[in-house]
Amino acid sequence: MPDRNVCIIGGGMSQWGVREASIIDMAQEAAKECFDEVPALKKEDIDGLLFASSYCGRSAFQVNIAPVIAERIGIKPTSMCTRVDTLCAGGSAGIILATGLIKSGLADVMMVAGGEKLYTPQRWETYYSELASIDHDWDGAQGMGLPPPFFSMTAQEHMKHYGTTKEQLAAVSVKNRRNGSTNLKGHFHKEVTLEEVMSARPIVPPLSLFDCTPITDGCAAVLLTYEEKAKELSDRPLVYIRGAAQASLHSMSMNWPGEHLGDWVHLRTAAKRAYETARVGPDDIDVAETHDCFTISEIVEMEDLGFCKKGEGGPFVESGQSDFGGKLPVNTDGGLLSCGHPFGATGVRQAREMLYQLQGRAIRQVEGAEIGLTHNLSGLNVEHTIVIYGREP
Amino acid sequence: MGFENFGTVSFTTEAKATDFMTYLEAGKVMATRCKKCGASYFPPKADCPRCLSSDVDWFEIKGKGKLASYTLVNYGPTGFENDAPYILALGKFDGIQIFARLSRDIEEKDIQVGMSLVVSPVKLPDNRIAYEFKKG
Numbered sequence: 320m321p322d323r324n325v326c327i328i329g330g331g332m333s334q335w336g337v338r339e340a341s342i343i344d345m346a347q348e349a350a351k352e353c354f355d356e357v358p359a360l361k362k363e364d365i366d367g368l369l370f371a372s373s374y375c376g377r378s379a380f381q382v383n384i385a386p387v388i389a390e391r392i393g394i395k396p397t398s399m400c401t402r403v404d405t406l407c408a409g410g411s412a413g414i415i416l417a418t419g420l421i422k423s424g425l426a427d428v429m430m431v432a433g434g435e436k437l438y439t440p441q442r443w444e445t446y447y448s449e450l451a452s453i454d455h456d457w458d459g460a461q462g463m464g465l466p467p468p469f470f471s472m473t474a475q476e477h478m479k480h481y482g483t484t485k486e487q488l489a490a491v492s493v494k495n496r497r498n499g500s501t502n503l504k505g506h507f508h509k510e511v512t513l514e515e516v517m518s519a520r521p522i523v524p525p526l527s528l529f530d531c532t533p534i535t536d537g538c539a540a541v542l543l544t545y546e547e548k549a550k551e552l553s554d555r556p557l558v559y560i561r562g563a564a565q566a567s568l569h570s571m572s573m574n575w576p577g578e579h580l581g582d583w584v585h586l587r588t589a590a591k592r593a594y595e596t597a598r599v600g601p602d603d604i605d606v607a608e609t610h611d612c613f614t615i616s617e618i619v620e621m622e623d624l625g626f627c628k629k630g631e632g633g634p635f636v637e638s639g640q641s642d643f644g645g646k647l648p649v650n651t652d653g654g655l656l657s658c659g660h661p662f663g664a665t666g667v668r669q670a671r672e673m674l675y676q677l678q679g680r681a682i683r684q685v686e687g688a689e690i691g692l693t694h695n696l697s698g699l700n701v702e703h704t705i706v707i708y709g710r711e712p
Numbered sequence: 713m714g715f716e717n718f719g720t721v722s723f724t725t726e727a728k729a730t731d732f733m734t735y736l737e738a739g740k741v742m743a744t745r746c747k748k749c750g751a752s753y754f755p756p757k758a759d760c761p762r763c764l765s766s767d768v769d770w771f772e773i774k775g776k777g778k779l780a781s782y783t784l785v786n787y788g789p790t791g792f793e794n795d796a797p798y799i800l801a802l803g804k805f806d807g808i809q810i811f812a813r814l815s816r817d818i819e820e821k822d823i824q825v826g827m828s829l830v831v832s833p834v835k836l837p838d839n840r841i842a843y844e845f846k847k848g
Binding site for chain 2: 456459461462463464465472475476524575579
């Protein structure tokens with residue numbers, strides 16, 4: 320079988336937010352934007368579809384959703400058509416799986432999409448379904464269910480061990496809401512001030528309203544193919560998938576690998592492998608989309624992805640090193656804090672932003688960006704999934 | 713008996729580690745240790761996750777641990793609405809990490825990270841049972 324370079328050639332998003340539309344409707348909106356981006360692509364060129372979604376069986380009441388979406392968007396997959404679920408990282412997992420299929424020759428042109436319909440007529444269903452995302456038997460039985468208590472502990476431990484402050488957490492929210500203010504496909508477009516973040520109502524202290532990603536409906540889609548086909552289909556600069564990795568562990572009770580909850584050993588493990596497979600290091604990354612499900616997450620990610628020293632994530636963010644003009648801009652399209660987080664869609668949204676950044680056509684462009692990184696955290700910090708993109712293979 | 717009476721809401725009714733519940737009813741919080749490779753696990757595992765052997769021993773978690781982190785839950789998930797507010801905590805014991813609620817006997821003002829803890833069974837309303845941390 321061949322060993323081919325794999326490129327991302329198009330990306331699309333539905334409108335994200337509180338939607339009066341089904342998950343299938345939103346998948347179609349995202350796919351349409353994808354098709355519009357690559358006019359030379361004929362629908363029959365697409366031989367595979369991976370759709371990342373975790374709650375489609377619950378809140379959208381549709382299992383085996385990939386064939387339904389294939390039919391709705393008018394494609395007839397012949398290589399692989401399936402759903403992918405690693406909760407918050409499903410989209411990135413789909414991109415990694417599609418890369419393998421295309422690289423090996425088992426597929427030629429694949430759409431990787433993802434999405435969730437989380438606002439259901441009974442809105443409380445959304446939140447309570449979250450219980451299924453943890454080690455149900457043990458952690459769930461104690462009443463752990465929703466993410467904020469877990470990330471509150473993470474924030475407190477980080478504050479205690481490294482002196483991270485609430486203002487530093489707030490700086491992440493201010494930056495990402497500013498970046499998201501011009502991304503009209505995202506959930507929120509209104510900037511927030513440091514004072515507004517600091518005085519917002521508490522969710523689980525020290526996390527308050529603007530420290531937390533909202534519940535959001537939405538879908539995203541990207542197109543992947545091999546290098547030669549990408550040249551044939553698109554005149555835009557080529558963007559390659561250079562490397563990737565995912566590190567997993569399990570429940571809080573059993574297996575937390577770090578010294579404390581602010582020490583994400585498994586993220587460092589994933590990052591090491593991702594950098595090795597991409598043949599780059601953290602200093603080579605020009606732009607990153609990292610999983611800011613909570614403000615504290617982005618701070619720990621700066622450290623354990625190697626962008627700054629361990630424990631210095633707070634000052635790194637506060638001094639603007641993760642903003643435009645700093646060491647590397649992070650979450651240039653607003654991240655989860657602005658765009659929202661329809662779980663399976665998030666990794667695909669990040670890939671779309673990375674495509675735009677590396678082709679020089681992002682809404683908030685990082686000048687001359689050549690290498691970009693996307694990162695997802697899933698569940699209660701059980702998995703870290705990283706994809707590295709580049710203008711060279 | 714199985715896990716049907718475990719926790720405020722139980723999710724597992726059939727599992728191989730059901731001896732855990734028999735011990736819990738008898739007042740003991742038990743973990744497993746693999747006879748083949750020596751790995752200890754809590755929550756207990758009837759089959760060893762490290763070497764996959766099914767030859768495991770039960771042992772009681774008797775010693776004192778330390779509170780590593782905790783959080784106050786004001787908004788409980790389905791089935792826990794009437795429990796909230798409650799405190800979830802991580803305790804570090806000898807070679808084992810335990811995630812459990814902090815006993816309501818401990819006043820919030822007395823909670824200190826690093827404080828000494830023991831883990832013990834707790835009877836819940838409606839004939840249910842779980843384990844929780846008490847002052848050690």
